Amino acid sequence: xxxxxxxxxxxxxxPYRECRGLMKSLKKREPKSGKVLFETGYGPSGLxxxxxxxxxxRTTWVRQAYTLMTGEQTLLYAFSDDMDGxxxxxxxxxxxxxxxxxxxxxxxxxxxxxxxxxxxxGYMNAKLREFLDHFGFDYTFKASHEQxxxxxxxxxxxxxxxxxxxxxxxxxxxxxxxxxxDWSPFMPICRSCGKVNSTRVVATHPERxxxxxxxxxxxxxxxxxxxxxxxxDESEIPVTDGNVKVGWKVDWALRWYTFGVNYEMYGKxxxxxxxxxxxxxRILGEQPPVGMFYEMFLDQEGHKISKSxxxxxxxxxxxxxxxxxxxxxxxxxxxxxxxxxxxxxxPQHIDEYLNHLSRxxxxxxxxxxxxxxxxxxxxxxxxxxxxxGFSTDLNFNVILNLVSVLNSEDREMIWxxxxxxxxxxxxxxxxxxxxxxxxxxxxxDFVLPTKDYQLPSDEMRxxxxxxxxxxDGYDGDDAVEIQNAAYAAGKDAGVNLREFxxxxxxLLIGQDQGPRLGTFIQLYGVKDTLKxxxxxxxxxxx
Ligand SMILES: [Zn+2]
Numbered sequence: 001x002x003x004x005x006x007x008x009x010x011x012x013x014x015p016y017r018e019c020r021g022l023m024k025s026l027k028k029r030e031p032k033s034g035k036v037l038f039e040t041g042y043g044p045s046g047l048x049x050x051x052x053x054x055x056x057x058r059t060t061w062v063r064q065a066y067t068l069m070t071g072e073q074t075l076l077y078a079f080s081d082d083m084d085g086x087x088x089x090x091x092x093x094x095x096x097x098x099x100x101x102x103x104x105x106x107x108x109x110x111x112x113x114x115x116x117x118x119x120x121x122g123y124m125n126a127k128l129r130e131f132l133d134h135f136g137f138d139y140t141f142k143a144s145h146e147q148x149x150x151x152x153x154x155x156x157x158x159x160x161x162x163x164x165x166x167x168x169x170x171x172x173x174x175x176x177x178x179x180x181x182d183w184s185p186f187m188p189i190c191r192s193c194g195k196v197n198s199t200r201v202v203a204t205h206p207e208r209x210x211x212x213x214x215x216x217x218x219x220x221x222x223x224x225x226x227x228x229x230x231x232x233d234e235s236e237i238p239v240t241d242g243n244v245k246v247g248w249k250v251d252w253a254l255r256w257y258t259f260g261v262n263y264e265m266y267g268k269x270x271x272x273x274x275x276x277x278x279x280x281x282r283i284l285g286e287q288p289p290v291g292m293f294y295e296m297f298l299d300q301e302g303h304k305i306s307k308s309x310x311x312x313x314x315x316x317x318x319x320x321x322x323x324x325x326x327x328x329x330x331x332x333x334x335x336x337x338x339x340x341x342x343x344x345x346x347p348q349h350i351d352e353y354l355n356h357l358s359r360x361x362x363x364x365x366x367x368x369x370x371x372x373x374x375x376x377x378x379x380x381x382x383x384x385x386x387x388x389g390f391s392t393d394l395n396f397n398v399i400l401n402l403v404s405v406l407n408s409e410d411r412e413m414i415w416x417x418x419x420x421x422x423x424x425x426x427x428x429x430x431x432x433x434x435x436x437x438x439x440x441x442x443x444x445d446f447v448l449p450t451k452d453y454q455l456p457s458d459e460m461r462x463x464x465x466x467x468x469x470x471x472d473g474y475d476g477d478d479a480v481e482i483q484n485a486a487y488a489a490g491k492d493a494g495v496n497l498r499e500f501x502x503x504x505x506x507l508l509i510g511q512d513q514g515p516r517l518g519t520f521i522q523l524y525g526v527k528d529t530l531k532x533x534x535x536x537x538x539x540x541x542x
Pocket of ligand 1: 190191192193194195198215230231232233
């Protein structure tokens with residue numbers, strides 16, 4: 001698809017805004033490798049998680065927007081920081097004692113706790129790639145240790161050595177007084193014990209391209225007694241070929257400089273790091289990339305989600321209750337807002353996704369490019385856009401309520417009701433089947449445990465009885481007519497209408513809330529609702 005200038009100006013979604021910033025920056029700085037280069041970072045001390053997914057997905061959407069706006073292809077490097085030292089044994093891995101013996105070493109030099117790969121980070125990197133491949137992301141994988149040890153970073157490392165004091169000048173003001181003296185951009189890997197966290201630089205020798213270090217640092221975790229201590233080695237080593245790595249903020253700048261990264265986004269917690277890395281990148285002689293920062297996900301209570309605490313949802317947990325597209329929409333919407341990531345946001349995002357999907361067929365070309373569907377179903381939106389859509393007004397909440405009232409896992413029965421309500425649902429059988437699967441699990445785990453049928457109060461009883469009588473004499477199945485009759489029943493009895501509807505939900509589905517009552521009764525059927533109401537009135541009285 002190619003768009004003219006006027007059409008491009010009508011692209012308003014955030015990925016396009018990001019591209020405008022990127023295009024502006026490219027006027028000052030051509031892509032180093034010919035193609036515009038995007039980057040995402042991954043710390044392989046743990047498994048990939050929802051934050052990893054979100055960052056790669058959002059970056060991918062900016063790439064797609066860029067290609068739409070310019071017609072040019074781009075590259076994405078998924079970079080793994082596997083030369084970083086391991087300071088603490090994560091809680092969720094096997095063979096923790098074995099790993100504890102290797103604390104302080106680079107992740108790429110620690111054995112794989114799962115015993116499957118050549119190293120700790122080898123295992124985690126493989127998981128990252130499986131994960132990205134599973135979701136169909138397009139990327140080039142880069143392992144930090146291969147860049148260091150393969151000499152890819154040598155030129156940049158030489159520049160860091162040449163600009164040693166300038167770089168210290170950027171970082172020192174951000175450190176506490178007592179940490180300043182010992183701070184060096186370089187982190188030597190001890191020749192003798194192989195640790196990176198126990199060494200410190202004591203002198204640099206730019207004329208020889210080397211530095212001198214001592215290995216005398218230590219750390220012990222109080223709770224476990226695990227930690228590391230230096231071996232006492234003192235040596236002079238070259239700064240190149242993987243003999244040393246550089247500390248995190250310098251590492252980021254080194255990558256940007258070496259590869260010529262044009263765009264990288266990062267979490268809000270890294271804003272200050274990104275500023276410092278940008279300064280260092282300029283000292284090395286390159287423009288830093290452009291990119292937005294995104295807000296962090298929050299847990300149920302509104303606390304920031306942390307890998308180590310384990311609050312918030314995993315991708316697998318989301319996918320148990322909602323399709324991947326609903327997760328993609330959650331991640332797509334407002335990256336600049338701190339969103340609560342908890343089970344209860346899933347139904348809403350499924351329904352928003354279905355809503356976008358059902359509007360798609362009627363959108364013109366530009367409106368389609370501004371729809372989240374364009375990004376969530378990118379390949380199909382390009383190749384086969386007319387196949388995308390959703391033809392009924394069924395949604396997850398309707399299905400969930402149906403499951404709730406039927407109190408059954410009988411898929412055929414659920415379909416019978418759905419088709420009676422919306423015969424055109426047949427066209428989307430596969431999608432709806434998937435939703436039924438999710439609704440059944442969601443119902444079992446979240447709705448069923450809170451179900452509490454209640455007999456109407458004496459005050460509400462006349463209104464309930466009036467509606468039951470009306471339903472008994474009603475021949476149609478029109479949601480609006482039923483809704484009006486329900487209003488009339490409540491009004492005539494002189495009760496609070498909101499309380500009346502709540503009473504009906506408590507009686508029919510054992511919940512405080514439900515869909516529009518008229519819609520619900522139409523879906524479940526007038527006669528079935530009548531039977532259910534009468535049965536519950538008897539059952540709850542006895
Ligand atoms: Zn050592």
